[in-house]
Amino acid sequence: MKGELLVDGWIETLTDPNVIMAALVSLAVLATFYSLVTPFFERGDLAKRMKSVATEREQIRARERARLNAEVTNGRASLRTQHNTSVREIVDRLNLKKALVDDNTVNRLKTAGYRSQNALNTFLFARFCLPFLFLILAVLYIFVLGTFAEKPFMLRLCFAIGFAYVGFYAPNIFIANAISKRQHSIRRAWPDALDLLLICVESGVSMEVAMRRVADEIAAQSPPLAEELVLTTAELSFLPDRRVALENLGLRTGLEEVKSVTQALIQADRYGTPVAQALRVLAQESRDQRMTAAEKKAAALPPKLTVPMILFFLPVLVAVILGPAGIQVADKF
Secondary structure (H helix, E strand, O other): OHHHHHHHHHHHHHOOHHHHHHHHHHHHHHHHHHHHHHHHHOOOOHHHHHHHHHHHHHHHHHHHHHHHHHHHOOOOOOOOOOOOOHHHHHHHHHOHHHHHOOHHHHHHHHHOOOOOHHHHHHHHHHHHHHHHHHHHHHHHHHHHOOOOOOOOHHHHHHHHHHHHHHHHHHHHHHHHHHHHHHHHHHHHHHHHHHHHHHHHHHOOOOHHHHHHHHHHHHOOOOHHHHHHHHHHHHHHHHOOOHHHHHHHHHHHHOOHHHHHHHHHHHHHHHHOOOHHHHHHHHHHHHHHHHHHHHHHHHHHHHHHHHHHHHHHHHHHHHHHHHHHHHHHHHHHO
């Protein structure tokens, strides 16, 4: 009897709107505190990124060696197999690659910085499992704990299904956020990288050495861009066609300014036109685009400040100006 009363008390406490509101406010305060404190304790992950790129370079080397061996031995050579993991086994058994993967999915993962096969398997496993997990949590919260008990059953069922739908698209939202952050970092550092690349090319070094040098210099400003340049250097060294390596750089970044530079480099390599002249023009255009974007943000600032000023500054200003006069009028009457 005491146990039932205790369970009923816990359920009543957990479903109390005041308790839920207090928990949400506490979570928001902790999230704000975490967001403010994390940058002070954040360590640079440049060494980790460079190590992952080195691993990618070794994979490219192994893949190209295997391809050449296959051509020499008439198909008797094969790629080195990888150890199966539980996630990979689940993905293969359920045939999730055929159901959920297309070229756009693979390209989006590469743009987000996840290029390994394990990353693809983890993404597919998350898209398969999260809807069921979110659905179970929604059923427990809505039906078992009795939340929204006054609502119709169909409405509560729609809430649970909608929560499961959010779980299905949660990995896509995560990847989109990672792509946005990565592209923002690359876009900000790209004009400086072009200037450095132009200096290296005009000094007489090759494109591979220039990209490697630029990657070392730009790593402190934009680790994602340094990672992409190092990977492009590896592909230029091992791929049989330089055009494929440059096109892969544009596909991995997903930025039009990067694709225009890669197309200019491809045309310069194909027709023998001066690379330095094309880089100089493209570097100037990139700087102009960055300045235009900054001016656009500056021009959009006054309209964005209008509503906060009306809501927060104007009432305080009116109270400060009219407050003493109101007090004097109240004293007289």
